[in-house]
Amino acid sequence: MGGMSRPPTTPPTLEDVARVAGVSRATVSRVINGTRNVDRKIQEVVRAAVDKTGYAPNRAARSLVTKRAGTVALVVSGAGDPGEEDAFAARVFTDPFFGRVASGVLGFLRTRGVHPVLMVADTEPAREDVLAFLRQGSADGALLVSTHAEDPLPARLVDAKLPAVLFARPARPVPISYVDLDHQAGARLAADHLVHRGCTQVATITGPLDVPASQDRLTGFREAMARHGFPYVPIAEGGFTSGSGEAAMERLLAEHPGIDGVFAANDLMAQGALLVLHKHGRRVPDDVALAGFDDSSPALSCRPRLTTVRQPVEDMAAGMSRLLLDHVEEPGLRPKSVIFEPELIVRDSA
Amino acid sequence: MGGMSRPPTTPPTLEDVARVAGVSRATVSRVINGTRNVDRKIQEVVRAAVDKTGYAPNRAARSLVTKRAGTVALVVSGAGDPGEEDAFAARVFTDPFFGRVASGVLGFLRTRGVHPVLMVADTEPAREDVLAFLRQGSADGALLVSTHAEDPLPARLVDAKLPAVLFARPARPVPISYVDLDHQAGARLAADHLVHRGCTQVATITGPLDVPASQDRLTGFREAMARHGFPYVPIAEGGFTSGSGEAAMERLLAEHPGIDGVFAANDLMAQGALLVLHKHGRRVPDDVALAGFDDSSPALSCRPRLTTVRQPVEDMAAGMSRLLLDHVEEPGLRPKSVIFEPELIVRDSA
DNA sequence: CACGCGCAGGAGAGCGCTCTCCGGGCGTGG
DNA sequence: CCACGCCCGGAGAGCGCTCTCCTGCGCGTG
Numbered sequence: 018m019g020g021m022s023r024p025p026t027t028p029p030t031l032e033d034v035a036r037v038a039g040v041s042r043a044t045v046s047r048v049i050n051g052t053r054n055v056d057r058k059i060q061e062v063v064r065a066a067v068d069k070t071g072y073a074p075n076r077a078a079r080s081l082v083t084k085r086a087g088t089v090a091l092v093v094s095g096a097g098d099p100g101e102e103d104a105f106a107a108r109v110f111t112d113p114f115f116g117r118v119a120s121g122v123l124g125f126l127r128t129r130g131v132h133p134v135l136m137v138a139d140t141e142p143a144r145e146d147v148l149a150f151l152r153q154g155s156a157d158g159a160l161l162v163s164t165h166a167e168d169p170l171p172a173r174l175v176d177a178k179l180p181a182v183l184f185a186r187p188a189r190p191v192p193i194s195y196v197d198l199d200h201q202a203g204a205r206l207a208a209d210h211l212v213h214r215g216c217t218q219v220a221t222i223t224g225p226l227d228v229p230a231s232q233d234r235l236t237g238f239r240e241a242m243a244r245h246g247f248p249y250v251p252i253a254e255g256g257f258t259s260g261s262g263e264a265a266m267e268r269l270l271a272e273h274p275g276i277d278g279v280f281a282a283n284d285l286m287a288q289g290a291l292l293v294l295h296k297h298g299r300r301v302p303d304d305v306a307l308a309g310f311d312d313s314s315p316a317l318s319c320r321p322r323l324t325t326v327r328q329p330v331e332d333m334a335a336g337m338s339r340l341l342l343d344h345v346e347e348p349g350l351r352p353k354s355v356i357f358e359p360e361l362i363v364r365d366s367a
Numbered sequence: 368m369g370g371m372s373r374p375p376t377t378p379p380t381l382e383d384v385a386r387v388a389g390v391s392r393a394t395v396s397r398v399i400n401g402t403r404n405v406d407r408k409i410q411e412v413v414r415a416a417v418d419k420t421g422y423a424p425n426r427a428a429r430s431l432v433t434k435r436a437g438t439v440a441l442v443v444s445g446a447g448d449p450g451e452e453d454a455f456a457a458r459v460f461t462d463p464f465f466g467r468v469a470s471g472v473l474g475f476l477r478t479r480g481v482h483p484v485l486m487v488a489d490t491e492p493a494r495e496d497v498l499a500f501l502r503q504g505s506a507d508g509a510l511l512v513s514t515h516a517e518d519p520l521p522a523r524l525v526d527a528k529l530p531a532v533l534f535a536r537p538a539r540p541v542p543i544s545y546v547d548l549d550h551q552a553g554a555r556l557a558a559d560h561l562v563h564r565g566c567t568q569v570a571t572i573t574g575p576l577d578v579p580a581s582q583d584r585l586t587g588f589r590e591a592m593a594r595h596g597f598p599y600v601p602i603a604e605g606g607f608t609s610g611s612g613e614a615a616m617e618r619l620l621a622e623h624p625g626i627d628g629v630f631a632a633n634d635l636m637a638q639g640a641l642l643v644l645h646k647h648g649r650r651v652p653d654d655v656a657l658a659g660f661d662d663s664s665p666a667l668s669c670r671p672r673l674t675t676v677r678q679p680v681e682d683m684a685a686g687m688s689r690l691l692l693d694h695v696e697e698p699g700l701r702p703k704s705v706i707f708e709p710e711l712i713v714r715d716s717a
Numbered sequence: 718c719a720c721g722c723g724c725a726g727g728a729g730a731g732c733g734c735t736c737t738c739c740g741g742g743c744g745t746g747g
Numbered sequence: 748c749c750a751c752g753c754c755c756g757g758a759g760a761g762c763g764c765t766c767t768c769c770t771g772c773g774c775g776t777g
Binding site for chain 3 (some may be wrong): 382
């Protein structure tokens with residue numbers, strides 16, 4: 018070779034590849050993107066030139082003309098306690114539930130060459146940032162995992178006509194696509210199991226009752242119990258945390274010492290409840306049968322291991338991603354929701 | 368207004384804002400980016416025009432000229448078991464340790480207006496994808512959290528001269544920046560505590576011994592024990608999982624029934640060990656004192672709650688991010704490493 | 718054999734932005 | 748009072764790519 022064409026200064030461009038291949042820029046572009054037909058021979062020459070130059074298409078330049086970023090925002094949205102700066106992010110990222118969501122999202126997106134950008138929307142500036150990010154075209158749409166009921170972000174996204182899909186039905190109706198679980202069916206599964214086991218005094222620890230999922234689990238549980246002849250079910254509201262589960266279980270035990278079955282609206286609270294039951298000398302499942310919800314890792318690390326209702330979180334996350342890409346490709350698409358079915362995982366606690 | 372300037376078709380551009388404000392494109396750009404001085408009056412006019420048009424700068428166009436993406440890749444790299452498609456991603460995202468990393472990364476990056484793109488590099492194509500992503504300029508650099516010792520990615524990144532920072536010292540030396548914990552110091556903390564408590568027959572459950580962190584924890588522990596007059600420490604190798612901790616504890620108990628203290632190289636294994644100790648009727652901490660490492664959530668949900676060595680993971684992640692941005696801004700920067708100090712968290716298990 | 722159609726490759730415009738280079742107006746010092 | 752320099756706004760070139768439009772050529776058909 019007569020002298021290195023250039024020191025490793027700027028990366029090679031389409032133009033460079035074209036020159037090496039002895040064809041036009043347009044042709045190289047066609048080969049790389051597989052649009053239209055290009056002569057076999059020329060294709061090979063171009064590919065050789067690409068290898069030789071070490072060419073990688075510049076994403077910014079491409080985005081500029083295609084108006085596609087090839088990325089989506091994966092937004093975790095919720096209430097940041099003012100003062101507690103990053104506490105919200107810490108809490109949610111540490112939650113294995115979110116991990117399963119992320120895993121499902123990634124698993125699907127990687128098949129489509131799309132990458133997720135992680136964002137937290139816990140404060141007003143952070144929400145603005147998400148909106149700006151999308152309006153700038155940095156991401157083609159948003160996957161929104163919202164943790165609290167009054168999240169303003171879904172409505173804002175709809176208003177801005179930005180493609181977005183939620184992980185769960187929004188608390189107040191918003192014309193937006195979402196995936197969700199049939200929570201009532203899940204609670205029913207737990208109720209049926211507890212009753213078939215022979216429990217006759219069953220209580221439930223609910224999630225925060227402003228969250229639709231909590232409401233649905235409670236409703237489903239009550240209805241199923243009623244159908245089994247137990248119209249009255251003691252309840253204690255928790256906050257989806259282990260500590261709140263402990264507190265709720267204490268209350269339940271104080272008011273209804275004869276309880277022989279408990280359905281906790283998630284595993285973390287079940288774990289807390291378990292601790293309290295042990296503390297009060299109740300054997301699980303012999304004295305009190307305990308069922309959880311989510312099939313998260315605490316369910317396995319508890320002793321006894323938790324009988325629980327499993328959400329197909331990864332599938333749901335994949336479904337959410339698919340829905341979003343559909344909306345990105347076809348902006349006019351009407352909001353759609355996809356509901357997934359839960360499954361009862363029977364282990365040792367009930 | 369004499370007729371809507373345009374239906375909400377294409378988003379407003381700099382040009383549009385300039386027209387509305389009655390100034391040139393360059394001036395609007397200057398106001399928005401705060402480069403150079405611009406007359407107060409004009410600034411206000413421009414800002415008004417921005418608000419009126421709802422302008423948001425197009426990131427692709429900006430990147431094209433600035434050669435900065437404003438994003439970094441947050442790469443989780445490790446060995447994907449062939450066949451088990453997304454198992455690797457599921458495992459790591461579900462690990463609260465990674466959650467803390469993500470939280471720390473985000474917490475720092477948001478102060479700098481940079482966003483992380485989540486990527487998994489568990490297979491060869493996935494690694495190629497990461498490299499391509501960076502070479503395309505889609506991200507300005509990579510934050511690499513590597514889970515296995517023989518990860519080829521760090522070396523590849525260095526070869527490609529792409530800015531990258533690792534979360535831990537690579538197993539084989541590579542000229543690359545990283546943050547890490549003083550693992551030996553952490554193990555020393557645990558050893559000192561166990562000995563001061565009065566333990567005289569102390570064993571350790573190590574992590575996988577091809578991982579530098581595991582080696583360091585073991586070395587630090589041994590040296591500290593030796594200094595206390597215990598030159599021989601029984602060890603059992605685990606794999607950083609709860610199950611491997613159980614198995615290791617079983618082995619230890621079989622070979623050394625008189626053990627009265629155990630240091631597990633992470634909390635998950637400590638949790639497993641705890642289960643086995645209970646099973647064998649050993650009271651913790653009375654019969655056997657148990658210390659973990661990481662201060663992850665299992666440490667709190669165990670009973671007794673785990674005494675453990677805390678890594679300042681969030682700080683480390685923030686430090687890693689800062690290091691990366693430094694490298695992005697100053698490409699010539701030499702590799703640098705920052706070591707963080709661990710802290711002993713004394714709870715109930717030891 | 719002439720004409721037309723289709724297909725493959727080239728030319729070139731422009732996506733929206735930043736930034737360098739200019740020019741004009743004003744302030745200041747000689 | 749003039750000249751020089753400084754400061755601020757405008758003009759315009761390009762960043763690297765895609766895509767439309769055009770051109771030339773080969774083939775099929777009447």
